[in-house]
Amino acid sequence: MxxxxxxxxxxxxxxxxxxxxxxxxxxxxxxxxxxxxxxxxxxxxxxxxxxxxxxxxxxxxxxxxxxxxxxxxxxxxxxxxxxxxxxxxxxxxxxxxxxxxxxxxxxxxxxxxxxKGVIPGRHDLTPQKRRRYWDKDDPLNDLPSVEYDAVMDSDNGLKNWLENIWIYGFSMVENVPSTPEATISLAERIGHLHETVFGRSWPLSADLVDHGDTAYTTDYLEPHTDGTYYNEAAGLQLFNCIEFDGKGGESIQVDGFSIARRLKAEDSEAFDILSKTAVPGHYIEPGVHLRAERPVIRTGSTGNLLQVSFNNYDRAPFILSEPELKAFHRAYSLFHEHANDQDNWLKIPLTPGRTLIFDNWRNLHGRMGYVGKRRFYGCYLSMAEFESKLRVLQARQT
Ligand SMILES: [Fe+2]
Known part of the structure; x- marks a missing residue:
């Protein structure tokens, strides 16, 4: 010393x-x-x-x-x-x-x-407000929402937005200008954009052929998380609806932490399997071969939920012993069943002016099939930068 x-x-x-x-x-x-x-x-x-x-x-x-x-x-x-x-x-x-x-x-x-946990630490997020897990047994009556101007003009508006995301796993932003520039300015209130093979930010519509991914179609998309093939999966995903002239296409949100909590309470064997079995994901296109693996349910040192990762579209081949495989298949199917139980869903219509941001480590997202023309503009943000910004805003207020 x-x-x-x-x-x-x-x-x-x-x-x-x-x-x-x-x-x-x-x-x-x-x-x-x-x-x-x-x-x-x-x-x-x-x-x-x-x-x-x-x-x-x-x-x-x-x-x-x-x-x-x-x-x-x-x-x-x-x-x-x-x-x-x-x-x-x-x-x-x-x-x-x-x-x-x-x-x-x-x-x-x-x-x-x-x-010792006698008082909250400065690192704790929303220590005075508990996270609100939601599902069919305890649904949300209202969508958590903030106004674009409030987020852009004041740190208090920004803090309300970030608290919504932490507490509910997602938030709407209303009256957002329908431009890529406004989308990026909004996202940058949180931190640096999280760049991936899809770019720093991206247009999303069915007439784009840049990436061979089901997201770039008009089809129904099962609830999933993004980036199971990245070790550093994006923490937040943001979609601004730029144009919509058609029918359907509602965004689906499912609280993945509620599913994990339900499994822990109702089927602890399934919970254990899903929190211990590393599931690989991959993404392959010309010049790209991404691969990562982690359990469907990732927990922290006190058993707290850190992340759910579930994307059967992008699951890479892997095998276990036959008894392990059967047990995993049962648990994985159970998670899928809860994720696809429409009573656990929020179906959110997105029209120009509306932006949805969600915690990609907690919520699964999907999309109803649609007809017509729809254009979104989106980007990712890192979980670390989101949490950092929320801590800084909390400290300023106290
Ligand atoms: Fe996705």
Whole structure:
């Protein structure tokens, strides 16, 4: 670790201080196994091993205050580290920890509480609003919607839009000019466009022959997710309806996380199979051979849902042992059955002026067949940039 005698008296970066009054430490104590903390309003105690504390300092020796990058050499730390004493500043809600060697380490109530889930972390999305999963048992009565001008003119309008996408998996934008330029300007309120083999942004209509994909037809399209053949599948997809003179063609939205939650509750074996079996997808055209694989249901470290990937059109050949194959086929078919249950669908008519944006890691999308002339303009955005923008807007508001 860094051994300097300097001891910063400056406050640590605001990022790690949290909002004043959000959390308070009732008691902080030294024990052989670590720092023992009790938060106000709780009887439970939390223990933080000493080497973890030393690895998570927020003082200027431990952390670059400008970049928030770690400066502590984590690999010099021993799991046997033990502090000599602690000093708790109740006003600032900061604890200064002294060691037998080296400078003191500072750590904040916010850091200690957020890593244990006592309070939301700055990285949590819409911590005050729960995500709204929807399906036939709990349908949405209204389409989440924002006005184009509100999104373009104010950060609050933009935040409302992004919150809709996070909470419902999709949002309408109304009164969008029917031009490619307006479509791109709208998308760029979120972040950089996510370029793929289909381009940075793209017109979509049945008279285009640029790509041999079923999306470029007038046929019915089963609910699916895009980019199962990309390791970095697009996070969001946006369609602006530029022109429509015909019948049918409603966009279909299905909440894939609702399907996953239903499977987990009703058929945990199917859920386990779909969250463990890597399914390959591929996309092939002259000069292109994309391939990636991941489970239909991808979960995070706490079992939280991260992504559904389901596109039988683009599934690449793969084989398992016969019993595994039979079990997978049953589970995969069950997912398909729920995805194609029309009672789980939202059918959204798109007409000029209307834009649909959806979370391609959560919602499946499809399209009713249509007759007539229809032109869309669309693009993808990355999940990482969407989440980043939402965090930044949330932090500005609080
Ligand atoms: Fe698609």
């Amino acid at each position: 860094q051994k300097t005698n300097s001891q910063s008296t400056e406050l640590p970066p605001a990022f790690y201080l949290g909002q004043p009054g959000t959390v308070q430490i009732k008691a902080a104590a030294h024990s052989p196994s670590g720092l023992v903390i009790t938060f106000m309003g709780q009887n439970k105690t939390h223990i933080y091993p000493w080497f973890w504390v030393r690895d998570h300092g927020i003082d200027a020796n431990s952390l670059n205050p400008a970049t928030l990058q770690r400066q502590t050499n984590s690999f010099d730390l021993s799991p046997e580290e033990m502090a000599t004493s602690i000093d708790f500043d109740t006003n600032q809600q900061l604890i200064r920890v002294s060691w037998p060697d080296g400078p003191t380490t500072m750590i904040s109530a916010y850091m200690l509480a957020s890593v």
